[in-house]
Amino acid sequence: MGLRGLRGRHLLWLADFTPEEITYIVDMALDFKRRFYAGEKIIPVLRGRSIGLLFEKPSTRTRVSLEVAVYQLGAQPIYMSWRELQLGRGETVADTARVLSRYLDALVARVRRHSDLEELARYSTIPVINGLSDLTHPLQALADVMTIREKLGRVKGVKLSFIGDGSDNVLHSLLIVGAKLGMHVTVATPPQLQPHPKVMKVVEEAARESGAVIEIIEDPIEAVRGADVVYTDVWVSMGQEDVAEEKIKLLKRYQVNSKLMDAAGDKAIFMHCLPAKRGQEVTDDVIDGPRSVVWDQAENRLHTHKAVLALLIP
Numbered sequence: 012m013g014l015r016g017l018r019g020r021h022l023l024w025l026a027d028f029t030p031e032e033i034t035y036i037v038d039m040a041l042d043f044k045r046r047f048y049a050g051e052k053i054i055p056v057l058r059g060r061s062i063g064l065l066f067e068k069p070s071t072r073t074r075v076s077l078e079v080a081v082y083q084l085g086a087q088p089i090y091m092s093w094r095e096l097q098l099g100r101g102e103t104v105a106d107t108a109r110v111l112s113r114y115l116d117a118l119v120a121r122v123r124r125h126s127d128l129e130e131l132a133r134y135s136t137i138p139v140i141n142g143l144s145d146l147t148h149p150l151q152a153l154a155d156v157m158t159i160r161e162k163l164g165r166v167k168g169v170k171l172s173f174i175g176d177g178s179d180n181v182l183h184s185l186l187i188v189g190a191k192l193g194m195h196v197t198v199a200t201p202p203q204l205q206p207h208p209k210v211m212k213v214v215e216e217a218a219r220e221s222g223a224v225i226e227i228i229e230d231p232i233e234a235v236r237g238a239d240v241v242y243t244d245v246w247v248s249m250g251q252e253d254v255a256e257e258k259i260k261l262l263k264r265y266q267v268n269s270k271l272m273d274a275a276g277d278k279a280i281f282m283h284c285l286p287a288k289r290g291q292e293v294t295d296d297v298i299d300g301p302r303s304v305v306w307d308q309a310e311n312r313l314h315t316h317k318a319v320l321a322l323l324i325p
Contacts, residue, residue, distance in 0.1 A: 016032065017032060017035075017036075017322040017323055018322070018323065018324075018325045019138060019323070019325045020138060020323050021132045021135075021138055021139045021140070022138070022139075022140045022141055022149055022150075022319060022323060023125075023128055023129060023132055023139065023141050023144075023147075023149075024141065024146065024147040024149055024183075024184070024187065025147070025149045025152060025153075025184060025187045025188050025191070026187050026213040026217075028191075029191075030191045030192055030193075030221065033153070033156070033188060033191060033192065034192070035322070036153055036315065036318050036319060036322060037153060037156050037157050037160060037315070037318070039317075039318035039321065039322060040153070040154075040157050040311070040314040040315040040317065040318035041157060041160065041161070041314070043314045043317045043318055043321075044311070044314040047083075047314065052083060053083055053085065054083065054084060054085070054317075055084065055085025056084055056085065056321050057081075057084040057085050057086040057116075057320065057321065057324060058085035058086070059085075059086070060084075060085075060086040060087070060116040060117075060324060061086065061087045061089055061114065061115050061116055062077075062081045062086050062087070062088055062089065062115065062116060062117050062118075062119065062320065062324075063089050063091060063111055063114075063115040063117070063118040063119065064077055064078065064081075064088055064089065064090045064091065064119050064121075064142070065091045065093065065096075065111075065118060065119070065120040065121070065122075065131075066090070066091070066092055066093065066120075066121045066142070067093035067120075067121060067122045067123050067127075068121050068122070068123060068143065070121060070142070070143070071285075071286065072285060072309055072312050073121060073142050073143060073150065073312070074090070074121075076309075076312040076313040076316055077119055077142065077316050078090065079313055080313055080314075080316035080317045080320060081320065083313075083317060084317055084320055084321060086116070086320075089115070093122075104127050104130040104131055104134070105130055105133070105134040106134075107131070108130070108131045108132075108133075108134035108135040108139075109134050109135075111135070111137075112134075112135045112136040112137050115137055116137060116324055116325075117137050117138045117139075117140065117320065117323065117324045118131065118135060118137060118138070118139050118140070119139075119140040119141075119142045120139060120140070120141065120142055121142035121143045121144075122142075122143070122144050122145075123144075123145060124144065124145055125144035125145055125146035125147070127144075128141055128144050138323045138324060138325075140319060140320075140323065143180065144180065145180060146180055146183060146207065146209075146210070147180050147183045147184045147187070147210075148180045148181045148183075148184050148284070149184050149188075150312065150315065150316060150319065151181050151184060151284050151312070152181070152184035152185050152187070152188045153188070153315040153318075153319065154308060154309075154311040154312045154314075154315045155185060155188075155242075155282060155284070155308060156188055156192065157311045157314065157315055158282065158304055158307055158308045158311050159171075159239075159240060161307065161311075162280055162304055162307075163239055163240075163280075166192045166193070166194060167192060167193040167194065167221075168193065168194070168195065169194050169195065169239045169240065170194070170195040170196075170197065170237055170238050170239050170240070171185065171189060171194055171195070171196050171197070171238070171239065171240040171242055172196075172197045172198075172199065172234045172235045172238040172240065172241050172242065172275065173185060173196065173197070173198045173199070173200075173234075173242045173243065173244075174199045174200075174231045174234060174235070174241065174242070174243045174265050174267055174271065174292075175199075175200065175243045175244055175246060175262055175265050175292055176200060176204050176244065176246055176248075176258065176262060177198050177200030177201075177204045177205050177206050177227065178200075178204045178205065178206060178207065179244050179248070180248070181244050181284050182198065182206065182244065183206060183207060183210045185242065186198070186206060186210060186211075186214045186225065187210065187213055187214055187217065189214075189223060189225070190213075190214040190215075190217035190218040190221060190223045190225055191217045191221060191223075192221065192223070193221040193222050193223045194223055194224075195223065195224040195226075196223070196224070196225050196226070197224075197226040197227075197228065197234045197235075197238070198226065198227045198228070198234070199228055199229065199230060199231040199233070199234035199235075199265060200227065200229070200265070201229065201261045201262065201265075202229065203261055204258075204261060204262075205227065206227065231264065231265050231271060232271065232274050235271055235272075235274050235275040235279070236274060236275070236276075237275075237276065238275040238276070238279045239278065239279060239280070240279065240280055240281075240282055241267060241271065241272060241275050241279050241280070241281050241282070242281075242282045242283070243265075243267045243283055243292045243293055244283065244284055244292065245286065245287065245288050245291075245292060246258050246259055246262045246265075246288065246291060246292050247259065247288075259291070262292070265292070266291070266292060266293065266294065267281065267292060267293045267294070267297055268293075268294040268296075268297060269294065269296055269297060269300075272297055272300075272302065279302065280302050280303070280304050281293075281297055281298065281300070281302050281303045281304065281305070282303075282304060282305060282308055283298060283303075283305045283308070284308070285305060285308075285309055287305075
């Protein structure tokens with residue numbers, strides 16, 4: 012497997028990629044980071060290209076790291092707000108995709124509905140990359156795998172314990188990548204917040220092939236025992252404000268605090284995709300503590316974005 016196997020592909024979710032392809036992307040990201048710190052900050056493999064960044068939902072890490080990644084690859088980033096395009100006045104997703112395909116070499120889209128992302132891909136003749144949807148966040152999961160490789164030296168067999176909302180889009184991508192790469196992923200979540208059945212179907216099939224262990228349980232203390240990684244995300248995502256009070260009540264016992272990290276053991280690292288609601292899903296002493304790797308995790312978004320763009324854009 013090499014570059015030709017990835018050129019021109021969409022990245023809507025990691026279910027469409029083999030374990031070898033995911034590993035290849037992470038390998039390239041690690042190489043980009045090594046070269047960056049060796050002083051090679053501009054690697055113009057996409058010189059003369061134009062990459063569209065279409066954002067329906069606000070962002071800090073995804074937007075900034077993508078703009079910098081595009082620049083460091085020698086290409087031109089073009090940021091587009093959903094509301095500022097004719098999409099905001101009723102133009103169809105399909106028509107927008109047809110037009111943008113005539114101008115751009117690739118499109119990264121951060122959308123509310125995964126179905127809109129699928130429609131963009133259906134009518135685009137350029138690679139469409141998921142910058143986040145309500146179903147998955149594959150770019151985040153790639154950076155997470157890269158961070159685990161850096162910190163633990165391996166991915167296969169690593170136990171990652173996710174504590175919180177089992178219907179979370181970041182968790183969906185972690186489940187998929189964990190199942191494909193042979194990880195042990197344990198999710199502690201209330202029965203009312205289970206992962207999407209579409210995701211679990213893919214996860215169960217991938218786990219059978221890789222030997223991964225996937226567990227969905229209720230008890231957060233039990234979930235973190237023997238964990239190499241303790242991971243959490245915000246309890247209330249953008250667009251869920253109408254159910255915020257209900258979710259906070261459900262998840263009250265799922266806070267990652269020093270007691271939970273102690274139950275995980277001394278070697279466990281803490282990860283969070285950010286932004287964090289401090290004092291809710293995680294306490295200050297954990298996110299700012301010596302076992303937290305969240306800032307390395309955030310930085311690695313830059314390097315994995317470079318790898319994805321360099322590999323997918325023809």
